[in-house]
Amino acid sequence: MLKIVSLTALSLALLPALSMASDAGTLKTGEKLYKSACVACHSTGAANAPKLGNKQAWAPLIAKGMDEMMNVALHGKGAMPARGGTKADDATLRAAVEYMVSRAQ
Amino acid sequence: MKVFRLCMAATALASLLAGGVALADPADKLEHIKPVLVAPPHVMEHEQATKAKPRVVEFTMTIEEKKIVIDEENGTTMQAMTFNGSMPGPTMVVHEGDYVQLTLINPATNALEHNIDFHASTGALGGGALTKIKPGEQTVLRFKADRTGTFIYHCAPEGMVPWHVVSGMSGTLMVLPRDGLKDQDGKPLHYDKVYTIGEFDLYIPKDENGNYKEYDTALESYGDTTEVMRGLIPSHIVFNGKKGALTGAGALTAKVGETVLFIHSSANRDTRPHLIGGHGDYVWATGKFINKPERNLETWFIPGGTAGVMMYTFKQPGIYAYVNHNLIEAFELGAAGHVKVEGKWNDDLMKQVVAPSAIKN
Numbered sequence A: 001m002l003k004i005v006s007l008t009a010l011s012l013a014l015l016p017a018l019s020m021a022s023d024a025g026t027l028k029t030g031e032k033l034y035k036s037a038c039v040a041c042h043s044t045g046a047a048n049a050p051k052l053g054n055k056q057a058w059a060p061l062i063a064k065g066m067d068e069m070m071n072v073a074l075h076g077k078g079a080m081p082a083r084g085g086t087k088a089d090d091a092t093l094r095a096a097v098e099y100m101v102s103r104a105q
Numbered sequence B: 001m002k003v004f005r006l007c008m009a010a011t012a013l014a015s016l017l018a019g020g021v022a023l024a025d026p027a028d029k030l031e032h033i034k035p036v037l038v039a040p041p042h043v044m045e046h047e048q049a050t051k052a053k054p055r056v057v058e059f060t061m062t063i064e065e066k067k068i069v070i071d072e073e074n075g076t077t078m079q080a081m082t083f084n085g086s087m088p089g090p091t092m093v094v095h096e097g098d099y100v101q102l103t104l105i106n107p108a109t110n111a112l113e114h115n116i117d118f119h120a121s122t123g124a125l126g127g128g129a130l131t132k133i134k135p136g137e138q139t140v141l142r143f144k145a146d147r148t149g150t151f152i153y154h155c156a157p158e159g160m161v162p163w164h165v166v167s168g169m170s171g172t173l174m175v176l177p178r179d180g181l182k183d184q185d186g187k188p189l190h191y192d193k194v195y196t197i198g199e200f201d202l203y204i205p206k207d208e209n210g211n212y213k214e215y216d217t218a219l220e221s222y223g224d225t226t227e228v229m230r231g232l233i234p235s236h237i238v239f240n241g242k243k244g245a246l247t248g249a250g251a252l253t254a255k256v257g258e259t260v261l262f263i264h265s266s267a268n269r270d271t272r273p274h275l276i277g278g279h280g281d282y283v284w285a286t287g288k289f290i291n292k293p294e295r296n297l298e299t300w301f302i303p304g305g306t307a308g309v310m311m312y313t314f315k316q317p318g319i320y321a322y323v324n325h326n327l328i329e330a331f332e333l334g335a336a337g338h339v340k341v342e343g344k345w346n347d348d349l350m351k352q353v354v355a356p357s358a359i360k361n
């Protein structure tokens, strides 16, 4: 993660990036939600969603930090529905965001 | 890669059209009418042969995402997506040379972006590239219905087309010749009533114990559902949204002597309709009226992505079954309905000479 951040917006993103560190259990939970719901748009880039694993697409989002990414996940943005169209709780949503971030590094 | 290229083309096209100058449009000068759409299996009131000049026929459809019961006996549910709340969406009827003008509404209560692709239309991925609407938006599309026949319309959002289609988003547009339907010799054909049947192959996931899963939202069902879709084996195949929708109180009705037009759409998967105890008197299995109808068919074949038409004049009373004649798909998976026909029995056509009884030596 640090590698890509340092390439894009080191000074801006260092603090939020550090707060995104996540353990294996969280990533597993996040992956599960990703694979049931988020995958609908984020695997194909449907409706301009940043694709899973596309570092270029994710770098500016990661640079904005976890709070901003969670803001989008919770309230939706553009074609992205609030909570990604799920009834998942905040912690699970956050885990899914962390999983997607982990795949963009 | 292919999908990506398609997206790029659609985007370029959409911006080209949006930037176009508003020239005087011939369609603007035509008469506009607003017929009322009705829920399937019924079809909006319409003329067959018409003396009217070409006009702009305005429709409005509202997209509704909702959980529905697809098998009442077992309580199996699906996170459905629909045009106007029904599966299939309502059947629209216009005449050759008319313009279809659709207002498509995606209420803020929905979660997903949708659009519409009319197989009857020409250009912009069937209108799909010009009708992308997020929840809380609406759009208006106009196209010229310059080919006769029954045509599928369906939702087709980039990246998740099949899921929206198998979740319920399809229906039929029927474009009638201005002088009505004709037989193989060009003689006029007239129907007394018309029914529309939408066949849906459904892919409901099961849990570890083999029970069908239930989901809180459509998106939560996505991952498991696409997994089942990739197996290409539907869990259910239903007419009009659920097992038994066209049986019992929902059965179609007719009278002896009455001519019925059966419109049958299947947006994703092949089917082979058959009327048990009857026939297809005149059949446009691929649905296009410029072609001569086939006659006396026992079973006809509708390729996935097509709406076909069958016309039949009932000669005997009783309960008929209208089925997909892969009988497993009909009687195990759900692709069967009934037609309840009143009238007088004809002994000449069929007679029970000896009722079932013990074998005589």
Ligand SMILES: [Cu+2]
Pocket (backbone or CB within 6 Å): B081, B113, B114, B115, B155, B156, B157, B164, B169
């Ligand atoms: Cu849709």
